[in-house]
Every structure is written in C-alpha cells, then in structure tokens.
Amino acid sequence: MRTDPEPGPVVGGRRWLILVVLCLATLVLVVDNMVLTVAVPALTESLHASAQNIQWVLDSYILVFAGLLLTTGSLSDRFGRRRVLIIGLAVFGVASAVATLASSPGELIAARVAMGIGGALLMPSTLSILITVFTDEAERRKAMAAWTVVLMVGMVGGPVLGGVLISHFWWGSVFLINIPIAALAIVSAMVLMPESKGPWRKPDPLGTVLSIVGLTSTVWVIIELPKGLARPSTLAALGIAVVTLVSFGIWETHIPEPMVPLRLFKQRNFAGGSLSLALVQIGNGGLVLVMTQYLQFVLGYSALKASLCFIPLAVAALVFNTLGAGLGMKFGNRPLVFVGLLICAVAFAVLAGLGTNDGLTKLFVGMALLGAGSGLAMPAAINAIMGTVPPEHAGVSSALNDTLQQTGAALGVAIMGTLVASRFTASMPADITGTARHSLGQAMATRDAQVIDAARHAFTHAESVAYIAGGIGALAAAIVAVAVVRNTKPPTAPAEGDGDGDRDGVNEGALVAAEA
Template sequence: MSNLHPRRWLILVVLCLSTLVLVVDNGVLTVAIPPLTQDLGATAQDIQWIIEGYILVFAGLLLTAGSLSDRYGRRRIMVIGLAIFGIASLLATYASTPEQLIGGRVLMGIGGALVMPSTLSILITVFDDKERRKAMSIWSSVLMVGLIGGPVFGGALIAKFWWGSVFLINVPIVIIAIVAALTLMPESRSAYRKPDYFGALLSMVGLTALVWVIIEAPTKGLGDTTVLIALAAAVVGLTAFVIWELRTDSPMVPLSLFRNRNFSGGSLSLVLVQVANGGLLLALTQYLQLVLDYTPTETGLAMIPMAIAVIITNSFGATLGMKIGNRAMTVAGLLVLSGGFLFFTTLSSDTGFVTVAAALVVFGVGAGLAQPAAVTALMGAVPAEHAGVGSALNDTVQQAGAALGVAILGSVLVTNFGDAMPESTPEPARASITDAIGTAATTGDSGLATAAREAFVSGMSTTFVIGAIGVFAAALLALVVMKDRKADAAVEGETAEPLAAAIH
C-alpha cells in the first residue's frame, strides 16, 4: 500500500468529473436539437453533421490519443483535451450558423478523444488490484448518472434559458477539472518509445471510415457509391494498420494484448453488449416518446430506476467481485442482462410505468454486475507502459459496438415496423413510426396512429430478442475465454507493482 498515491480518491473525483462532462454533453444535445434547429435554421443534413461530426472525430482519434497519453503524459493529454473541449463548448454556445456549431462539435470531439483514454488509464495507475475494482465501480456509476441525467438536465436548462446553455455549462466544469487535475493528480507516462506516425495515420483513416459506414449504410444502403468507397477505405486502412503494427519495431497499439484471455474475452464480450445496448436505447427512447407519449425530459426521468439499480449493484458488486473473480461476475451479469432484454419483450402499446421500471431495474442489475467486472479484467491485463492505449482500445471497441447496435438493430427495427404495418398504409407512413404518426396527425387518421404504435411494439420486441441472444452469446464467450478467479488474481497481482511504478 506504500506505493499508492495518498490522494487517489480525490483523483478519482477529478477523473469522474472529467468523464461526466463528456457523457452529459452528448445526452443534453438530444433535447437541444429542436430549439437550435429553429433558431439556426438548420436542415436535416446540418443536424446529422452536428451529431455525427463529434462521433466521427472522437472514434477516429481514440487510439492515437491513447498512444499520445502514454508517450507525453496522461495528465497532460487529459488537461489539453479538457481545454480544447471547454473552448469548443464556448464556440458551440454562441454559434450563429449551423456551420459554426458543426465546427464546435468537431472540436469537442477532438477534446473528448484526448480526455477519455487518459481518465481510465490514470485510474488503473493510481489504484492497485485491491482497490481498482471499487474505483472502477464508482467511475461506472458516475457514467450512468451522466447518461441518464443528461436529457433531464438539458431539458431543465432549455426550459429556463436557451439552447446554448447546454454547451455553456461545460465551461465551469472543465475549469474545475483542469485546476483539480493540475493540483491533485500525478503525471504518469510510459518509457520512451519511437513514435508510430504511420500507424496513427492508418488508425485514424480506418476507424473514421468504419464509423462513417456504420452511420450512413442504414439510410443510404450498402450499394451507395460513397458508402462503398468508405467501406473500402475502412477495410484497407484497418488491414494495413494491423499488418503494420505487427511488423513495426515500435507499434502504437500492442496487438499482443489480445493474446491475453482476460483482455480479449472482456473486449469481445463488451462489443456484443454494446451492440445490444445501442439497439436498446434507440428502441426504448422512441417507445417512451412515440408510443407512450413521454416528453424528452420524462423519458430521461423514466431511466432513473435503471441508474439506481446500476449504482447499487456496482457498490455490491465491487465487494462480491473480490471473492468470486471477474469471469464469474461478468458471466452472471450478462445472463441477468439477457433476461432484462427478454423482459422488455413483454412491453405493449399501453404498458404502465411500473412494468417499464421493473424491466429497467433488471437490466440495470445485469449491467451493474457485468460491465465493471469486464472492464476491470481487460484493464488489469494491460501493462503500465500501455495503459493509455489499452484504455483507448476499450473505448474504441465499445464505441464501435454501440454504433453497430444502432445501425444493425435500428435497421431490424425499421424493417419489422414496415412489415407489421397494414398493407393499405401509404408508403411514407411505412418508413418509420415518426413518419406514420406525423401523417396521422396531418390527416386526422387515429387508426393509422394506433396501427403505427402496435407495429413499432412488434418490431421492438424482435429487436429485443436479438439483443437477448447477443448478450447471451457474450456470456458464453466470457465463460469460455476469460480466466478463472485464481488466474485473475495472479494477473492483477503481476500488474499492481508496474502500475504503481509508472507514476512519477
């Protein structure tokens, strides 16, 4: 315990605050879209780029940002990222055109990419194996609070002020986080390694192209020329990246990490979970707002039972995990999570909030058990010199999984919705529940609105069944690939000293 930093719990507060500002910002944006659209005269394409510009830059830079944090200092890169994020938030706050807001969002994506890998890598360097699980659970709970609280907080700000306030609130939080980081946090970095500029370029090109394909393919189709070009760029870029990283003397990303069963098992399980979660959030938010007629703020408040379940389970799981190990915790949580998806299939067009809340609680318990354990397992396998890029790998696979979930399960939802609509339904109203309800409101056809809600619930149930199967597959994968409790302890014990030694 003598190697542990004496202010590690205060450092955890700073890390949570730094990550919270990113999570809340993405949540509040969802409720800011309608007023900023009207105020700036933004088109549908402008709105798409306001949302996707951030995602593309963030996902494309994660691996490079993780490598930079290992090389130049994790605290330094995090502080730079926070500063960029704060400046970009000011630009977004006072944007007077859609182009200015898109520019601000892109710059925010750069800042977010620099912050995210550094937070998790600093966490694993200041906590040893005895306390890391508890710290990870607290960090995960804060993320859940931000995810749920974002839309609620954003709705309150917009009701009281104007849409720019959802970005302006980032500035004081960023300032506090930067001052606290410089005051409380130790610097940590890996030993000198030759920069891998070519690997960084290939990763940025490949990942950005891949995320763009995932976002655009469902609407434009795989046969679209731009989608095919981007897909080719993604395949060539990422294949070249893997070949280069395996051959270069100083790789940016140590692909040998995937030979570790805990790292590969945890990563692949989290990908499957995030695919399912992406589809869940997409379907559930539409269900609450378009089927049950909740407002965006009420939708955010409806998620509170899940947040409470995650926080309580995280606290309980941190203690239990020390006794039974990461694999058992991950598998148990994933099985509960799969059951939560099946519970969601019982929802109907007139379901009361109690049933929705019960399903969210089951889902929250599963997530609270599984996710911190899986992340602890994979990060416990990362050597100290690669803590930043290891954290970035974790962030990247989860971002890609969530995007895939929205794309794949979103397509399944739309297809099933169209198939479930009556044959007499006019074509525009078959495209989505939003279009159907809009057509019903224009024509005064209450029967069309009822049919649309029933069709959406039918398609949603199919989506949740696929999610349940995906998470169950993740549980089997974790059971087979990840190591048992004794092996976990050995790995954590081996990494504790190097991690502590990395702080200087």
C-alpha cells in the same frame, strides 16, 4: 530505450480526490452525448437545420472521437496522461462555448468536431490514470465501480438534465453546462494529479495514419449502414476500412516499437473482456434511441417525463456497482461478468414484451434489471481487461478498449435503428402510404387517429425485434466471457499449486511488461 521516472505511489485520501476528478472528466463527456438527444427538436427549429444537418451534428462527434482514440491514447503514454487529460478538457470546454454561440448548422457541426477531438484526448487518459493511481486490487475494484457508475448515471442523467434545461432555457444551454465542469476538472487535475507516462518510444507515423483512416472509415460505414451497403460511398469507405485496418495490424505486429501493443489480445482476459463489452454495447447502444421514441410517441410522455423513466436503470446500476466491487474480491471477475450479462439478456427479454398500453411496471423492471446486470458485468470486465495491461501501455490500451466499445455502440445504433425502421414499415397496414408508412414521427404528425394507432402498434412490434437482437448480443457476450476470460482471484489468496494463478489480474500485466 530512455525511460521517464514514474511518480511515487499516491498515498492517503489524495487518490480518492483524484478519482473524483477523473469522474468529473468522464461525466462531462457522457452527459454531453446524452443531453444532445433531447435538444435536437429545439436546435432544429432555431438553426433551421435540415435532417442531413442534424445527422452531421450527431455523427461528426462520434466520427472524430472514435477515429482518434488510438492515436490520443498513444500520445498520453508518450507525453503524459495528466497533460493530455488537461488539454482534452480545455479543448472540450472551449468547443462547448463555441457551440452555445453557433448561429448556423455549419458552425455547430464544426464545434462538435472540435468537441470530438477534446473527448478523444481526455477519455483514454481517465482510465489509464485510474489504473496507475490505484495499484491495490481491492481499491482498484472500488474505483472502477465508481467510474462505471458515473458512465451509467451520465447516460441516464443526460436526457433528464437536457429536458430540464430545454424546458427553461434555450438549446445552447445543453453545451453551456460543460464549461464549469471542465474548468473545475482542469484546476483539480493541476492541483491533485501526479504526471505519469510510459517509456520513450520511437514515433509511429504510419501506424498513426492507418489507425485514424481505418477507424474513421469503419465508423462512417456503420453510420451509413441503415441507408444500404450498396451505396458507392459506403462501399468505398468499407474497402478503405478493410485495407487500412488489415495494413495497420500487419504493420503493428512487425515493428519493434508499435503504437498499439496488439499482443495484448493474446491475453485471454483482454481479448475476452473486450469482445464481451463490444457485444453487449451493440444492444445498449441503441437502447436510448429506441426507448425514447417509445416513451414519447407511443406512450405520449414529454421529454422530461420520458427521461425520468431511465432512473430505475441508474439506481440499479449504482447499487450493483457497489455490490460488485465486494463480490469481485470474493469470486473474481468471470462469474460477475457472466451473471451480469445474463441478467442483461433477461432485461432485454422483458423490454421486448412492452405493448402500447402497458403501465410502467414492466418498463421499470426491465430497466432495473438492465442496470443491475450492467452494474455487475461492466466494472468486472473492465477490471479484467485493464488488469492485463502493463503500466507503460495504460493510455493506448485504455483507448483500445474505448474504441471497441464505441464501435460496438455505434454498430448497435445502426443495427437497432435499421431493424426498427424496416420492421415498422413492414408492420404498417398496406393502405397507409407516404412518409407516415416509414416514420413514426411523421405518422404521429398526421393527427389521424387510425394512422396513429397503427403506427403505435407497428413501432412496439419493431422495438420488440430490436430488443430481442440486443438480448442475443448480451447472451453471446456472456458465452464469450465464460469461455475466454480467466477468473481473477484476489491476490491475497492464491490457489496452491495453481499454475495459472499468478498469471491473472494485475500480475498478468507484469508478465506482459516482462515479455516486452
């Protein structure tokens, strides 16, 4: 097997500048996804888009993004992580420029597809470059915490930024902001980043096709799930997903140089951490969707005021991400993941108690708890996962982790959306019929005080059920974490006589590489 020389270690403050670039690349993705949620009413009116058009504007991106992640992660390992990152940023920036000029729903959907391709190229590269640049465990924890903060701040700041832009400019401005960020990240990457890649491997065209078809079909099923599983198109997609993913698993475990190293799931930290993150993302995935409706329709807040209510979540995540980096070196990953996920479960329980006339105290407490729990758990879980990964598989392993989280988030939107819709209809009085019985927005549009009051109460009941489901997901994730994940002790203080001590964390990645 031919190998390509790896660059020497990145020394001095340069690696922290590289982290800034990686955070910029991540920020442009997260902000774009979240900022679009508040632009939907404006672009609907401007482009005369139907409900189906809007669904495709939102879903086309995630369909392409999730479907290509494993393939693009493998490409980054093969052809160079910096190169693929730069290409992804360029594609994303150009597609964003096209989106700002869209004059029809079809043009915007095409631009979103291109943005999904760019996002799939750059997302796996960010995390894989991070773990190859930061080889010291203490520094890696700090870098991982900073990277996770960017994810959380982008998730919360996206709607805030979107509200400001929509209030002062046209809907296309939510895509326009991507262009300078992408350009800055490209220039910085070219100047600061060393290139890194894994050993040369034979191409795996069949594995590539099976992964793309299987993942795209899976996401399609999740998106269509709220409409009913019995629909012929949904059943067909489900059958294709099952057949192709099972075939992919069999194929990848029987060829000498697989595209995706599925043997990583034999490592308890990788398997347990991945499953924990996927489970908690089921709850987090639908949170913004449900909470935004509660704030705007039930409490009557504007889009900007509603988005500002997410600030406690971002602040708490920032504080506890920073705190968790130090605690992780002292206590290891498993306690942080477990405690953080338990706090997330408590947060969902608090949010489940929100009513139609509650003030902001309960809301802010729930949001702050969710930020604190996520701030403790997510960096520790990702550190546990990526600590098991050998350098040559950094890109595709990062993509595998991203895929599981994206699938969990998409499943969360489908599950929580379906729960809210069904419980809302069931909770509406029998004498209210028509579209107002099935849609909170339509009920508010009737301007009938009795219908509006009934809809507000029905929605708060429905969202409580959804938050309880999110809490159950977080609790299940905590149980998985404590049962499966091995505790990663700091390498400077191994336990004497502990036969498993050297198999944890970063050293476990070396073991996988040796076994390969």
